[in-house]
Amino acid sequence: MTFPLLSLVVFVPAAGAAVLLFLRNDDAVRWTALGFTVVDFALSVAMLVGFDTTTHEMQFTETRPWVPALGITYALGVDGISALFVFLTALLGWICVLASWVAIDRKVKEFMVSLLSMQALMLGVFCALDLFLFYVFWEAMLIPMYLIIGVWGGDGRVYAAFKFFLYTLAGSLLFLIGVIVLYFHGGETFDILALTAQDLPFRIQSWLFFAFLIAFAVKVPMVPVHTWLPDAHVQAPTAGSIILAGVLLKMGAYGFLRFSLPMLPEASVYYSTLMLALSALAIVYGGFLALAQDDLKKLVAYSSISHMGFVTMGIFALNPRGLEGGILQMFNHGVTTGALFLFVGLIYERTHTRSIADYGGLMKVAPVYTVFLALFTLSSMALPGTNSFVGELLVLSGGFAANLAVGAVAILGALLGAAYLLGMYRKVALGPASVGARYKIRDVNAREMAAILPLAVFVLWLGLYPKPFLNVIDASVKHLLTQVHGKGSGQ
């Protein structure tokens, strides 16, 4: 038997959560949680090191029977696409622990348990090769996330937690029906690879496409089912926002990549224009909403909707550049928006206000903070040299190739991004120092720096030399496209 690396990656945080239950001291809880997440990160790095970029086949696979009577197996494995997100999740794991170090001061143990179980489940989603297993991970995430938002969130946390829970639940329950229908049409198996190889009639594909769309669109979120996101983001604690933006939103897009495209290729091609239009709508609509926000967190949240529009646009451009750009942009958005939420959290810890109007001239009191904020802001608006530029450029060129009008609208969205992000930065960081008078603001300390630096490294690395990342996903993307077009309308 081979070494069960992926099982370890998935269950180390879960084991950490179990260990935490027995600790009593808050500091011990924090250090233990950090320890487990760092070990998990190391394991994910080991996975990337051992990853063979020349093949699209699933790697590090493990299969064990789980519920044989229904053909359910415990099957894990990663290809280029999921490997990237396993790595991102593991990276954000310990950054979340650092971000909650002092921000969470009550029920620390319960929080870290929720956080670590959340991480285990998210990793499980990206590794699962069995549809039932995938669904269990996918849906079980609701429990810790509901608690993270509802117990440790802001003043409107209960409403936000309910909204998040019910939206996601309603979406995924229809997905569940789709899964069961797929099970019976695909030869009574939940094996994702076997189901991918099936050739389903177009009528079934259409139905399934929309059943899946509802679940994934809620998670992404796409307009018009995005309304839970601003509430959840604003109310969630910093770590919750980082998880939401960094990983949870990626799951919807991952669902499209893993299920909709390869399993329902004809429907995906057929409805791609609809999806492109929805993406363009999200880009522009999210951008305009972000432009009108005074709350820092809301601004970043709405910018997420806009940015995720780029991701879905890239995916449904259904060409190599669009797809690679979309996947890269998923990773970039996780790093950049995760970082922006971290920055909002850092300043909120100091001033307890998120209103942009309360800030100004932060440059003078917290220079290091503002310099890094500038880096991530520029990255978010896709300045050349940062990570998002590479992704957005690929997405746009893919988008233009697929549909000229949609590409043009997306350009407008990119401009909007520059407007609200630069506006936000100007009001917060530049100008006369209005903040320092009212609040005592200290610059970032070493712990916070430890959380910021790795993210900054990825912003620049991906911006200047994206080749290693593209290499990881390359073979899988090519394979995905042959699956879509090979079985599709023969484009």
Next chain:
Amino acid sequence: MTGATLFQWVLASLPEIIVITGACILLILGQLVRQGQEQLLVWASVAIVLIAALATLMLAGEVRPAYTGMFIADRFAVFFKFVFYLATVLTFLLSRKYADIEGIGSSEYYVLLLFALSGMMIMASATDLLSIYVGLELMVLCTYVLTGFLRRERRSNEAALKYVILGAVSTGIFLYGVSLVYGLTGTTQLDAMAAAVTGDPRDPGLLLAVVFIVAGLVFKVGAVPFHMWVPDVYEGAPTTITAFMSVGPKAAGFAVILRVFLNPLVAASDVWIIVAVIAVVTMALGSFVALVQDNFKRLLAYSSIAHAGFATFGVVAGGADGIASVMLYLLIYAFMNLGIFGAVIMMRNGDFSGEVIEDYAGFAKSHPGLALLMLLYLFSLAGIPPTAGFFAKFYVLVALVERGFVFLAVIAVLLSAVAAYFYIRIVMVIYMREPERTFDPALTPLVRATLACTAAGTIGIGLFPGWFLRLAQHSAFGG
């Protein structure tokens, strides 16, 4: 009749005989138990059930028909009997302290529960409409009395009276259906009935009879439109009895419904349409009305109506998977529902009733472990993985889709999304409110044992459903 056949018949019904004999002995000896020694009653009752369980297990090897087609001891019955044993034993364990607090710890309480158990066991094994009737009446008569056991409480008396009157009406309807069947086919045996009908199974007289029988049975599981008694009875009855009724008699009702629906006669008529409508309406009513409940017991009453609706979807699906899915659902429901009731019963201490949901505000702060258990049961009732409640629902959905009822499956999941709201609302009260009072749960070792057992079932079946699924399938196929 030779001695050998009689012996075989006795052997087939040995578990029932053990429970009834044990109950009779306890009825007499229970009078000798002195005040302060009530735990003897609990242990004696548990021992009787365990002996019966042992007998059931030892006789489970083969199918034993008995009493000239009135009774059968098959794997189907064995599965249900174990659900009943589980429900009864856990009710005994929960009752000890609660009975003290409420002052209902007399031996009759335990004896009546044992008689109700024997009634349920007869229902699970009955293959004749008359023996079904005998089991049914034995069970409900005991639960009528148990519902009114809080003699000095108005609510309890009112509940018992309502239950008796409505129950009597539904029994009358059932009997009327039986008499129609007898008039049309000349028999009340389920198998012989099917053989006797040679003409059109959609004969209107026959259809009418089936509808009457279904109506009488549906009353027992609390499905719409025969659900009116459920909230009042659940709220008024002693909480331990509510816990018992929500699991045991409900499962027994489903056992009979399945047994009747296995019958080719019923399967051939289009009665499944009626059942599908009942399932949808039941689930909708239970889910929506539960949204506005403030009383925990009433909420659980409506939740149990909603769950009965979901299980009825499995009946609609029919076939081997449909039957197995209902059986698995009831087993899992027994664990999670007894768990949440155990938590409510535990809260009843001193002058604190623990019946209002708001009473639980901030419970997680002082009792994180117990709060976590409640969270587990509630998410399981809501059907969120990795708990057992999810797998129960999943398998019913699989059975529905397998038979092509995709539309019904969609309705079922949408309604369970509605139902999720009131479960997570309780989680919200427990976790996201500040405590307004100090809690002093009556956490005796017996209650702890119950909670541990139900939690193990709820999470264990959720993580490793394979074995239980095979068991349910095996029992259904052997039916």
